[in-house]
Amino acid sequence: MDKFRILDLLELDLKENDALDLSCIGGRPGLVREITVPAINRPGLALSGFYDNFAHQRIQIFGRGESAYLRKLAKEKKADTLEKFFSYEIPCCVFTSNQNPTDDFIRLSGKAECPLLQTGLSSSDFAIRLMRVLGNVFAPKKVEHGVLVEVFGIGILIMGDSGVGKSETALALIERGHRLVADDVVEIRRISGNILIGTGAKIVSHHMEIRGLGIINITHLFGVGAIRDKKQVQLIVHLEEWDSSKTYDRLGESENTVEILGVQVHYLLIPVRPGRNIPVIIETAAMNERLKKMGYYSAKEFNKNVSKWLESESARAAFLDDK
Amino acid sequence: MKEKEIIIKNRSGIHARPAALLVRTANEFSSRIFIEKDGERINAKSIMGILTLGATYNTVLRIIAEGNDEVKAVEAIATLFENKFEEE
Numbered sequence: 001m002d003k004f005r006i007l008d009l010l011e012l013d014l015k016e017n018d019a020l021d022l023s024c025i026g027g028r029p030g031l032v033r034e035i036t037v038p039a040i041n042r043p044g045l046a047l048s049g050f051y052d053n054f055a056h057q058r059i060q061i062f063g064r065g066e067s068a069y070l071r072k073l074a075k076e077k078k079a080d081t082l083e084k085f086f087s088y089e090i091p092c093c094v095f096t097s098n099q100n101p102t103d104d105f106i107r108l109s110g111k112a113e114c115p116l117l118q119t120g121l122s123s124s125d126f127a128i129r130l131m132r133v134l135g136n137v138f139a140p141k142k143v144e145h146g147v148l149v150e151v152f153g154i155g156i157l158i159m160g161d162s163g164v165g166k167s168e169t170a171l172a173l174i175e176r177g178h179r180l181v182a183d184d185v186v187e188i189r190r191i192s193g194n195i196l197i198g199t200g201a202k203i204v205s206h207h208m209e210i211r212g213l214g215i216i217n218i219t220h221l222f223g224v225g226a227i228r229d230k231k232q233v234q235l236i237v238h239l240e241e242w243d244s245s246k247t248y249d250r251l252g253e254s255e256n257t258v259e260i261l262g263v264q265v266h267y268l269l270i271p272v273r274p275g276r277n278i279p280v281i282i283e284t285a286a287m288n289e290r291l292k293k294m295g296y297y298s299a300k301e302f303n304k305n306v307s308k309w310l311e312s313e314s315a316r317a318a319f320l321d322d323k
Numbered sequence: 324m325k326e327k328e329i330i331i332k333n334r335s336g337i338h339a340r341p342a343a344l345l346v347r348t349a350n351e352f353s354s355r356i357f358i359e360k361d362g363e364r365i366n367a368k369s370i371m372g373i374l375t376l377g378a379t380y381n382t383v384l385r386i387i388a389e390g391n392d393e394v395k396a397v398e399a400i401a402t403l404f405e406n407k408f409e410e411e
Contacts, residue, residue, distance in 0.1 A: 143364070145365070145372065162350070162366065163350075183371055184370070184372050185369070201375035203374060203375060203377065204371045204374050207371070209369075209370045209371055215339070215370070
């Protein structure tokens with residue numbers, strides 16, 4: 001991953017309940033400092049002079065308590081503990097609830113080129129939002145070669161070797177009213193524990209390469225209704241050339257999964273052969289996936305009915321034998 | 324597996340035309356071919372993949388091939404880069 005700097009944090013496009021409401025009030029040259037760990041620290045202990053295990057590499061949060069303590073230090077004209085504080089390489093200091101740093105603090109942070117940020121949010125609110133933002137930034141990431149589409153609300157990652165017809169299948173799905181998230185290069189992040197979110201690369205977003213046509217712009221051709229920026233990866237459909245020596249699933253009773261970034265994702269292996277309408281098969285797979293999410297498993301229910309019928313038939317046969 | 328590190332010598336970097344040329348060359352081989360930039364690996368048989376690398380002048384790339392014709396594949400692709408994609 002590229003370095004994530006304070007500047008990048010300030011430039012993130014966060015809205016409403018994600019907004020961090022940050023402004024820089026000092027130490028501008030330090031905005032290029034890097035955030036290396038997704039963690040925060042309340043520097044109360046350090047300010048009181050206890051620097052053992054001081055987590056200086058974290059973002060330091062100054063709430064009302066810390067700010068009041070800084071004012072007390074200023075009144076007592078004690079600057080040495082602050083000098084020690086800024087001798088550490090700190091990514092940035094954030095003053096919450098619109099608290100203002102003391103003059104000493106501004107002077108020393110300027111000398112150390114440590115950015116001073118201010119937010120109107122309360123410490124607890126800011127901490128929760130910041131952790132959420134950093135959680136996403138530092139989320140484990142992986143690039144997969146495939147096409148991510150949304151079909152009936154299910155995020156499907158179509159995979160397979162080059163030339164098997166992934167893009168053509170996706171194009172047919174878009175033409176049938178479904179949505180393209182990313183073609184060819186799908187960046188997957190694992191956020192909030194078990195959720196895999198797929199997005200496309202910015203430069204080529206919502207363009208597709210179709211052999212014989214070249215590069216096409218899906219947004220211009222099919223409209224904004226045909227695209228999405230990101231979507232959870234819920235099903236993987238692997239296309240492969242029909243291999244007659246291989247046995248493909250005929251019942252669909254067992255559920256196969258593959259692991260992406262430690263999360264198990266449902267997986268279907270679909271053989272491609274002239275005459276097989278892959279987009280329709282994928283649409284059906286999406287609907288079947290929705291049924292499963294609602295608790296209805298077509299294959300299992302069918303098997304249950306067959307078993308019940310066989311049981312009643314053998315009971316009937318036994319009854320007739322008795323007579 | 325065969326690997327080779329190369330530096331992009333054409334000033335305009337890898338835009339659409341060089342990318343297409345690269346993909347065409349890569350597709351002549353049965354090996355699985357990848358191009359790596361800063362630890363990010365993409366499939367060399369995909370135009371979109373190559374374009375997303377954002378490979379500019381003087382970028383260092385690593386060509387990786389795995390398969391029967393891996394040696395030839397890496398050589399053919401490295402030659403493309405050395406010839407500046409027949410551009411300059």
